[in-house]
Amino acid sequence: MASSSASSACTKHIFPSTLTSSSSSSTTSLLSFRDTTISIPKLLSHSKHHQRFYFAVNNAVKTTVDTTLPSSVSTTTNPNDSVVAAKPTILVSEKLGSAGIEVLRAFGHVECAYDLSPEDLCKKISSCDALIVRSGTKVTRQVLEAAKGRLKVVGRAGVGIDNVDLQAATEFGCLVVNAPTANTIAAAEHGIALLAGMARNVAQADASMKAGKWERSKYVGVSLVGKTLAVMGFGKVGSEVARRAKGLGMNVIAHDPYAPADRARAVGVELVSFDQAISTADFISLHMPLTPATNKIFDDHTFSRMKKGVRIVNVARGGVIDEDALVKALDDGIVAQAALDVFTEEPPAKDSKLVQHRNVTVTPHLGASTKEAQEGVAIEIAEAVVGALKGELSSTAVNAPMVPPEIVSELAPYVVLAEKLGRLAVQLVSGGKGIQSVKVVYTTGRDPDDLDTRLLRAMITKGIIEPISDAIVNLVNADFTAKQKGLRLSEERVVVDSSPDLPVHSIQVQVSNVESKFASAVLDGGQISIEGKVKYGVPHLTTVGSFAVDVSLEGNLILCRQVDQPGMIGRVGNILGDENVNVSFMSVGRTSRRRKAIMAIGVDEEPNKDTLHKIGAVPAIEEFVFLNL
Numbered sequence: 001m002a003s004s005s006a007s008s009a010c011t012k013h014i015f016p017s018t019l020t021s022s023s024s025s026s027t028t029s030l031l032s033f034r035d036t037t038i039s040i041p042k043l044l045s046h047s048k049h050h051q052r053f054y055f056a057v058n059n060a061v062k063t064t065v066d067t068t069l070p071s072s073v074s075t076t077t078n079p080n081d082s083v084v085a086a087k088p089t090i091l092v093s094e095k096l097g098s099a100g101i102e103v104l105r106a107f108g109h110v111e112c113a114y115d116l117s118p119e120d121l122c123k124k125i126s127s128c129d130a131l132i133v134r135s136g137t138k139v140t141r142q143v144l145e146a147a148k149g150r151l152k153v154v155g156r157a158g159v160g161i162d163n164v165d166l167q168a169a170t171e172f173g174c175l176v177v178n179a180p181t182a183n184t185i186a187a188a189e190h191g192i193a194l195l196a197g198m199a200r201n202v203a204q205a206d207a208s209m210k211a212g213k214w215e216r217s218k219y220v221g222v223s224l225v226g227k228t229l230a231v232m233g234f235g236k237v238g239s240e241v242a243r244r245a246k247g248l249g250m251n252v253i254a255h256d257p258y259a260p261a262d263r264a265r266a267v268g269v270e271l272v273s274f275d276q277a278i279s280t281a282d283f284i285s286l287h288m289p290l291t292p293a294t295n296k297i298f299d300d301h302t303f304s305r306m307k308k309g310v311r312i313v314n315v316a317r318g319g320v321i322d323e324d325a326l327v328k329a330l331d332d333g334i335v336a337q338a339a340l341d342v343f344t345e346e347p348p349a350k351d352s353k354l355v356q357h358r359n360v361t362v363t364p365h366l367g368a369s370t371k372e373a374q375e376g377v378a379i380e381i382a383e384a385v386v387g388a389l390k391g392e393l394s395s396t397a398v399n400a401p402m403v404p405p406e407i408v409s410e411l412a413p414y415v416v417l418a419e420k421l422g423r424l425a426v427q428l429v430s431g432g433k434g435i436q437s438v439k440v441v442y443t444t445g446r447d448p449d450d451l452d453t454r455l456l457r458a459m460i461t462k463g464i465i466e467p468i469s470d471a472i473v474n475l476v477n478a479d480f481t482a483k484q485k486g487l488r489l490s491e492e493r494v495v496v497d498s499s500p501d502l503p504v505h506s507i508q509v510q511v512s513n514v515e516s517k518f519a520s521a522v523l524d525g526g527q528i529s530i531e532g533k534v535k536y537g538v539p540h541l542t543t544v545g546s547f548a549v550d551v552s553l554e555g556n557l558i559l560c561r562q563v564d565q566p567g568m569i570g571r572v573g574n575i576l577g578d579e580n581v582n583v584s585f586m587s588v589g590r591t592s593r594r595r596k597a598i599m600a601i602g603v604d605e606e607p608n609k610d611t612l613h614k615i616g617a618v619p620a621i622e623e624f625v626f627l628n629l
């Protein structure tokens with residue numbers, strides 16, 4: 001159990017009604033959106049998914065979906081609205097279906113700039129919030145660096161993300177989303193078209209006829225029926241190819257180290273080892289992603305183990321084949337024919353031996369290029385990018401956890417609480433820096449396995465790191481940034497007797513091995529400890545060290561430890577009032593009557609040094625700290 005042994009304290013609430021007048025906005029969001037809150041009716045009117053990221057505060061809908069706009073982008077105020085933010089800029093660097101462009105235009109400024117050189121892309125990117133690419137744009141570390149922190153999301157309008165430097169994107173806190181489903185059938189159909197076309201020499205015969213020839217005996221083909229097809233990579237495209245090949249009467253086997261056997265069985269396909277697949281197949285169709293493990297996996301050695309006269313189709317990625325080795329295997333007659341849609345370099349060199357080989361059929365990366373697939377992909381990616389810009393979690397995120405919308409919605413107020421507790425914790429550390437060991441204890445009335453804490457952990461990390469560095473932390477880069485800063489964050493889930501309707505009962509943040517600037521926040525074990533809860537949808541600080549308090553986490557906070565005696569609230573209130581600092585909330589927690597007490601005072605304005613000095617000079621006040629939420 002968390003050591004939240006808050007003293008039996010009674011907690012006095014002073015000015016509870018002032019909560020309603022608090023105007024502070026949350027700056028929490030899950031992407032790198034900080035500084036500017038675009039909120040309230042405007043944003044919600046854009047959202048199809050109102051259940052996400054907003055919660056009711058005092059009957060007003062207040063969204064936590066904040067979008068940080070770069071300083072170069074202005075916001076304007078419309079007298080009838082709340083803050084009206086400038087629209088985000090979305091750069092589309094390759095041809096995208098019109099339906100997707102419409103979705104994007106409804107949300108932001110869309111700039112379509114095709115065929116940009118890498119240098120021009122680097123120049124442009126620093127004024128863009130989102131970038132949408134297909135396979136032709138290389139989103140390199142240089143591009144991500146050149147974005148100078150503004151780029152929040154890269155949308156890949158298709159499946160393969162090998163043209164995006166995912167590690168760099170993660171380090172820069174840039175979300176990468178793809179459109180994984182809309183072109184599956186198109187790619188599978190193209191694979192089958194290449195398979196059948198290759199077997200019957202369709203392309204070669206067509207070229208011959210157009211050259212005025214009539215070469216019937218030259219273009220005798222081979223039949224597919226009864227032949228063994230090895231599908232390498234039994235994912236979305238591979239399984240659709242397998243299904244279709246079976247319909248053509250082929251005997252289909254597959255190799256995929258990660259595919260479940262029952263999925264293969266359901267299609268009537270046997271999963272086999274790599275060696276078995278390549279050595280027994282008459283036809284081999286490639287459908288795995290390009291990764292370090294699959295890079296040039298089809299090399300001299302692999303070709304040497306294939307059946308002589310094997311035929312190969314590749315609609316996956318050119319890089320999985322060592323192209324020189326394939327040319328050699330074709331020349332040696334190991335590979336009778338190849339049909340290729342993808343190449344290591346795209347476009348390949350005009351004099352590429354592979355492209356020019358008489359036994360090779362080529363298409364210029366057309367697998368996804370049907371009208372239907374392109375419209376589908378465009379809509380899929382546009383919705384994913386818009387969702388990401390709104391701060392929603394994407395179900396197609398490639399470099400961030402995919403958290404289902406219902407979990408996100410349920411955790412929204414706790415996300416705010418988590419960040420605020422992180423911010424408070426770091427400010428309680430002397431000097432602010434040097435935090436290395438943080439323990440977070442979540443109490444819940446549910447089965448602890450039902451509590452997905454990834455969002456909360458990311459937000460605590462954000463709260464701890466952002467006030468003391470210029471890093472922008474979000475769900476994408478939280479773990480990476482924590483590791484870089486040497487911050488170890490451990491978590492514990494504790495079941496308590498509380499309503500299972502709520503995902504979290506309380507969150508406690510403990511910081512070990514540091515000095516505190518507010519000794520009362522330190523537990524007997526030496527760790528700084530604060531705890532908070534969500535009450536009526538609003539995050540509250542409920543424990544400081546071993547003192548119970550009850551103050552909503554908005555604006556700024558002054559914590560004072562004092563000798564519990566009459567008149568203290570009035571004295572401090574008067575000092576603040578004299579300096580025109582508005583008190584929004586006050587609560588006093590004490591160990592026992594007339595002994596030590598902690599006064600937590602919420603203030604709208606930041607008191608100046610003199611004011612704080614006057615508070616510190618009140619004789620009964622033993623220590624105090626000003627905290628910025």
Ligand SMILES: NC(=O)c1ccc[n+]([C@@H]2O[C@H](COP(=O)([O-])OP(=O)(O)OC[C@H]3O[C@@H](n4cnc5c(N)ncnc54)[C@H](O)[C@@H]3O)[C@@H](O)[C@H]2O)c1
Binds near residue numbers: 159183236256287368
């Ligand atoms: N030519 C095109 O226009 C076009 C269109 C769509 C997809 N693609 C490409 O096709 C490939 C498959 O796409 P998808 O949508 O089916 O992806 P997917 O993720 O659904 O499937 C890929 C499968 O490959 C498997 N795999 C991973 N490593 C492997 C390995 N070493 N050996 C064998 N299998 C391995 C995975 O387990 C997964 O099941 C991707 O490379 C994608 O980029 C190309």
Ligand SMILES: O=C(O)[C@H](O)COP(=O)(O)O
Binds near residue numbers: 158161
């Ligand atoms: O990975 C993909 O989705 C395909 O290779 C399609 O790429 P494209 O969008 O460049 O056509």
